Amino acid sequence: MPPKRRKVADLTDAPEQKRRVTRSSSKPSAPTKAATTPKPAKTSAKASNSAKSSSSKAKPVRASNEVATKDAPATPDVLGSNPLTIHPASAKKPIECYSYQPTTPYAPFPNLIFTHGAGGTLSAPAVVNFCTGYGASAPVLAFQGSMNLTARVKNFGALTEHYNPETRTGRLIVGGRSMGARAAAMLWSDFISKRKDAESIDVSFILVSYPLKGPKGDIRDQILLDLPHHANVLFVIGEKDAMCPLDMLSSVRRRMSASSQLIVVRGADHGMHVKPAEAEKRFGEETGRLAAAWANGGMKEHEVYIGDEA
Numbered sequence: 001m002p003p004k005r006r007k008v009a010d011l012t013d014a015p016e017q018k019r020r021v022t023r024s025s026s027k028p029s030a031p032t033k034a035a036t037t038p039k040p041a042k043t044s045a046k047a048s049n050s051a052k053s054s055s056s057k058a059k060p061v062r063a064s065n066e067v068a069t070k071d072a073p074a075t076p077d078v079l080g081s082n083p084l085t086i087h088p089a090s091a092k093k094p095i096e097c098y099s100y101q102p103t104t105p106y107a108p109f110p111n112l113i114f115t116h117g118a119g120g121t122l123s124a125p126a127v128v129n130f131c132t133g134y135g136a137s138a139p140v141l142a143f144q145g146s147m148n149l150t151a152r153v154k155n156f157g158a159l160t161e162h163y164n165p166e167t168r169t170g171r172l173i174v175g176g177r178s179m180g181a182r183a184a185a186m187l188w189s190d191f192i193s194k195r196k197d198a199e200s201i202d203v204s205f206i207l208v209s210y211p212l213k214g215p216k217g218d219i220r221d222q223i224l225l226d227l228p229h230h231a232n233v234l235f236v237i238g239e240k241d242a243m244c245p246l247d248m249l250s251s252v253r254r255r256m257s258a259s260s261q262l263i264v265v266r267g268a269d270h271g272m273h274v275k276p277a278e279a280e281k282r283f284g285e286e287t288g289r290l291a292a293a294w295a296n297g298g299m300k301e302h303e304v305y306i307g308d309e310a
Contacts, residue, residue, distance in 0.1 A: 081135070086143075088158035095155055096144040098122050100135025110141035111295065112206065113159050117178030118147050126177055126272040129281055130208060130236070133288020138295065145180070152183040157191040173295055175206030175234075178243075178270065182211060185223045188231070199230065205258075206291050208236040209270050212244040212252065221252045231258040234294050236287050238268030239307075261299060263287055266307030274307070283307055 084097040099110065112134060116127045122142050131140045143159060145152040156174055172192075174184045184205055192198050205227070212220055227233065233256070237244050246264065253260050265283050267274045272287075274280045283306050290306075293299050 081131070084141075086159065086162060088162040090161055091155065091158040095159065098131075098142045100131045100140040100142065102135060102137050102139065110163065111138040111292075112140045112173045112175060113156065113163070114140055114142045114174070114206070115145055115152060115156070115176040115180035115183060116142070117176070117180050117209070120178075124177075125280070126209070126284060129272070129284025130177070130288040130291070133285035133290075134292045136285075136289060137292045145183075147179070149179060149183060149186075152180065153186045153190050156183055156187045160187070160191075171202040171204070173204045173206065175208065175291075177208035177272075178211055181207035181209065182220065182223060185210075185227065188228065189223065189226050193226075193228070199228070202230070203228075204232040204234070204295060206234045206236065206295070208287070209238065209241060209272065210235060210244055210249075211270075212249055213242070219248070221255075224252055224256055224258075227256065227258040229257040233258050233260040234263065234291055234299075235260060236263045236291065237265070238270060238272055239264050239266045239305075240268060241270045243270045261294060261301070262303045263290055264303065264305045266305055266309065268307075279307070 081098050081100045084099055086095045086097055088095065114127075114131060114134075116122055116124055120127065122128075122144050127142060131142050134140050141159065141163075143155060145155050160172060160174065174187055175181065176184045185207060188203065188205075192201060192203065195201075210224075214220055224233070235244075235249065235253075237246065237249065239246070249262070253262070265272060265274065265287060268280075268283070272280065272284055274283060286306055290299060290304060
């Protein structure tokens with residue numbers, strides 16, 4: 001398990017002019033032997049139809065209203081990643097996953113539990129690129145879920161219990177993109193906060209393309225404000241993400257009890273799309289590498305920008 005990361009100072013205590021903003025190099029990094037990514041799947045701006053209920057007797061549950069995108073149904077064909085079917089004791093059904101493992105030995109597995117957005121799959125380019133970059137230095141378990149937000153949160157809870165039965169007071173890192181980021185953040189309020197040892201758990205959240213602004217203009221900030229003071233949060237946001245305007249996120253971060261840091265991808269939208277396509281893949285993997293460094297206390301700046309200024 002990586003050493004416990006030191007928390008950065010709360011942003012509410014730091015004067016604006018003292019926040020450090022650095023640019024990460026946009027030059028191609030040396031290729032690694034750990035992974036190669038498939039060609040990006042085509043996406044659609046149209047919202048996908050809601051998933052059919054597996055049972056007509058199912059109780060009403062919260063459903064995500066994120067903008068869904070259609071991704072290729074194929075699973076990621078990535079060297080160094082492996083398909084897994086996990087059967088957590090607390091889950092009713094098996095959970096389909098993909099593991100991303102570094103070429104060098106690393107224990108324990110996983111370092112990060114991650115999930116995709118609404119209507120997407122584990123083959124979504126933004127998911128594959130991020131997990132490939134992160135998995136180059138630390139293991140990732142990415143799991144497939146439905147569009148049902150409540151079910152996704154329960155999957156997080158089942159997987160964290162499955163992998164940490166004897167070290168429940170140890171470190172926990174969870175994350176996701178878009179709706180998956182909401183589900184990761186909700187793990188605290190829906191599961192962890194209800195445990196007697198909640199305050200002793202070292203928990204970190206990696207929230208990629210967090211959908212702060214809903215389709216109807218609602219602001220989804222309460223989930224973030226509910227995160228505890230001892231939690232650490234990393235936001236990974238596209239500069240042009242209409243669902244997470246940077247000025248709005250900055251205001252929320254100042255009000256959060258948890259400490260937070262930010263990675264911004266210049267020119268990227270909610271789906272982390274940039275031009276040319278080669279840059280999209282490269283920047284996506286770089287966000288994963290920086291997130292892995294952050295998880296191990298290697299990112300000291302409050303804000304890091306990836307890419308060239310327009």
